[in-house]
Amino acid sequence: MNTKIDVLIPEEDIRKRISEMAAELSEKYKGEEVLLVGILTGSVFFLAELAQKMTIPVEIDFMAASSYGSGTESSGRVLITKDLARSIEGDHVIIVEDIVDTGQTLHLLTEMLIERNPASLELAVLLNKPSRRKVCLDADYVGFDIPDAFVVGWGLDYDQKYRDLPYIGVIKE
Ligand code: 5GP
Numbered sequence: 001m002n003t004k005i006d007v008l009i010p011e012e013d014i015r016k017r018i019s020e021m022a023a024e025l026s027e028k029y030k031g032e033e034v035l036l037v038g039i040l041t042g043s044v045f046f047l048a049e050l051a052q053k054m055t056i057p058v059e060i061d062f063m064a065a066s067s068y069g070s071g072t073e074s075s076g077r078v079l080i081t082k083d084l085a086r087s088i089e090g091d092h093v094i095i096v097e098d099i100v101d102t103g104q105t106l107h108l109l110t111e112m113l114i115e116r117n118p119a120s121l122e123l124a125v126l127l128n129k130p131s132r133r134k135v136c137l138d139a140d141y142v143g144f145d146i147p148d149a150f151v152v153g154w155g156l157d158y159d160q161k162y163r164d165l166p167y168i169g170v171i172k173e
Pocket of ligand 1: 103161
């Protein structure tokens with residue numbers, strides 16, 4: 001198979017936009033510490049770049065989840081396959097994710113983390129596909145709105161490959 005990948009968002013645009021997001025977050029949480037919660041595995045590149053560009057103290061933890069829909073939007077469930085290492089009670093928490101598609105996974109994860117009584121909970125995503133949304137979910141910080149195409153790079157995979165691409169691309173076969 002000869003796989004060709006078209007560049008949708010070039011590396012320099014991504015790094016510039018993440019710097020802007022980091023500046024916005026650093027200003028909003030000035031004087032506070034925040035806990036960045038990355039959702040494995042796709043968030044790792046975005047989270048690393050965001051954390052390094054932020055100018056306030058951050059802690060980092062990760063969760064992994066699989067979501068199970070049963071055909072109706074409201075009955076989806078999420079299975080936590082790796083949980084946080086500690087309590088988030090009283091913490092300023094920012095969930096960091098690669099992409100919001102239907103929104104189901106992040107909707108359920110957000111509800112789950114709210115029950116753990118953080119001081120605040122916000123959501124930062126690198127990519128957003130608004131046209132695909134099935135549940136009501138608005139990220140607080142969005143890098144780029146993209147069309148309904150299957151993208152890879154910056155943590156996003158196709159069959160576990162291409163996560164390391166430094167740009168966002170669309171696979172053409
Ligand atoms: P949601 O619950 O929002 O439908 O699921 C989001 C998850 O679906 C993302 O974390 C990601 O793993 C996967 N996903 C959604 N759209 C894409 C895409 O365009 N490319 C890749 N590689 N994964 C995607």
